[in-house]
Amino acid sequence: MSLFKLDNVIQNYAWGSIDSIQTLFGIANPNNQPQAEIWMGAHPNGCSKLSESGELLSHLIDDNKTEVLGEYTAARFGELPFLFKVLAAQTPLSIQVHPNKQNSELGFERENAQGIALNASNRNYKDPNHKPELVYALTFYKAMNGFRPIDDIIALFEENQIPSLASALSTLKTHADSNALKAFFTTIMSLEGEGKNRALEELYAAFEKPAKTAMGREAMQYSMDFKKHYPGDIGLFAPFMLNTVELAPGEAMFLFAETPHAYVQGTGLEIMANSDNVLRAGLTPKHIDVKELIDNTIFEPINPEDIRLQPVLKEGKKSYPIPxxxxxxxxxxxxxxxxxxxxxxxxxxxxxxxxxxxxxxxxxxxxxxxxxxxxxxxxxxxxxxxxxxxxxxxx
Structure with a gap:
């Protein structure tokens, strides 16, 4: 017998929606908790079970990897190489970058050698794997994905006039390349103490002024909404540097390794490589390792028109191109x-x-x-x- 109905783990993270999963799928929420994610797969932090027997899916796979996974997957990965989720965000998730495969292997080995516990708050690398992701919207789904075109970043910061960042912005305007973008992003991510407070106060003053462009209005709205949940967070500058996007139900996008992104609000399906490596860049009270973040970020803008994936249609099936x-x-x-x-x-x-x-x-x-x-x-x-x-x- 090789077809199994699954019982899946629901993760009750604080940012999750109380009613979205219940409304869409009729899954009960008797304790009125935030239901953030349904995990489908064999990840040890939330392994699915076979409904009929209660056996862990990981046990089924481990007992006969070649038969269950297939010869190629068993040899190439040695495990189910993906984690499939329903993700229901009521409030924003942290801005994140996922390291590439090589850096994940090196970072995991390095932190093991340093004796940093896997569950330590300052641990960057939980495993030696990369974590590319695809998200498919089930409801309207707000997110940020990749750096904006540099001209748009310049225009947004000029529109909002942040005197503390004038020098850094001038350098970005002069060079307008990936190195200048890296320097500008690093300047913002490295703000601390009085300098950080001053820059944020200047941003809050910009909130009080009317927007001059549609792009500026949308970026400002994202930032103002973030302030409700994360006042004083450096991530409030992110919408002026990163593409804001709202997927309609049925639209999908891919999130590359080394690309800053954040899920903001909505419910979708998410599929990813089987990894938990996250380098944070704001909208979080958790550990931010700025140097590691910068070292694992590619400073190449993404054209907003290129964010949505175009599926290949064939006989009632939509296949999404995944690299x-x-x-x-x-x-x-x-x-x-x-x-x-x-x-x-x-x-x-x-x-x-x-x-x-x-x-x-x-x-x-x-x-x-x-x-x-x-x-x-x-x-x-x-x-x-x-x-x-x-x-x-x-x-």
């Missing part, structure tokens, strides 16, 4: 006509809406919104039909 081999992501539209899906790895299917029957081998499972299944690779294929939408995670 890493840790995971793949599709959206399947089920109809009453049974469709076959061939497999190249183990898969997790999550029912976004409606009702869909998944058949693999001699077993069928009916999924309704919010439910998921795990399918072992050795089956080779499965069929799906019904009236609904299924998100497909694989690698």
């Amino acid at each position: 890493v081999d840790d995971f793949g992501f599709d959206i399947l539209s089920a109809t009453q006509e049974s469709k076959a899906q061939y497999m190249r790895s183990a898969e997790i299917l999550f029912c976004v809406d409606g009702e869909v029957t998944i058949t693999a081998g001699d077993k069928s499972i009916i999924l309704t919104a919010g439910e998921s299944v795990f399918i072992s690779n050795h089956l080779g294929k499965y069929h799906y039909k019904g009236n609904g939408t299924v998100a497909r995670a694989y690698n």
Whole structure:
């Protein structure tokens, strides 16, 4: 038997929504807690279980990796290489950068040698893996993703007039390249004490003035909203440096390693490499290691028009182009006509809406919104039909 319905862990982080997961999927929230994430996968901090037996998914995989994961995945990764989530943000998450694979391996080894505990507050590297991510919006989904074009950064800081940053801004204007952007970002991230307080007071004064451009108005609104949750935080400058984006339901974007980003508000599906490495850059009371952050950030702007992924459409399936081999992501539209899906790895299917029957081998499972299944690779294929939408995670 190789088709399993999953019982998944719900993570109750403080930034989570109290009602979004319940509203979308009918999942009870009897204690009225913030339901931030549903984890689907074999991560030790929130491993899914097989509904029928209660066995951990990680145990199923470890007992026969080649059969369950497939020969390539078992040899290449040695584990389920992705973590699949529903993420429901009511308040902003921290601004983050995820290190690349090589730096993650070196940093993990270095901090182990220094004797820094894995759960220490000043630990940067929790594992030796990178953490590219894709997010697919289920509701309108606000976020920040990558540096704005340098001309836009200059225009926004000129519009808001922060005298404390005038010299740094002048240097950025003179050179307007990645090195100048790095210097400008470093200046802001390194502000401390009186200098930091003065710059923020100048920003708050700018809040009182009417916006002069649509871009400036949107950036200002993000910053003002951040102040409600993180007053005095250096991350309040982030919307003037990073692209602000609001995905509509059904839109998706990719978040590269070494690229600053933040999820601000909304509910979506998120799939990522199986890692927990985070270097923070604001909107957080947690540890910020500015040097490590700068060393792991690429200072190349992203054109706002390039943020949304364009899916490849084929016979009721949307496939999203992903530049890493840790995971793949599709959206399947089920109809009453049974469709076959061939497999190249183990898969997790999550029912976004409606009702869909998944058949693999001699077993069928009916999924309704919010439910998921795990399918072992050795089956080779499965069929799906019904009236609904299924998100497909694989690698």
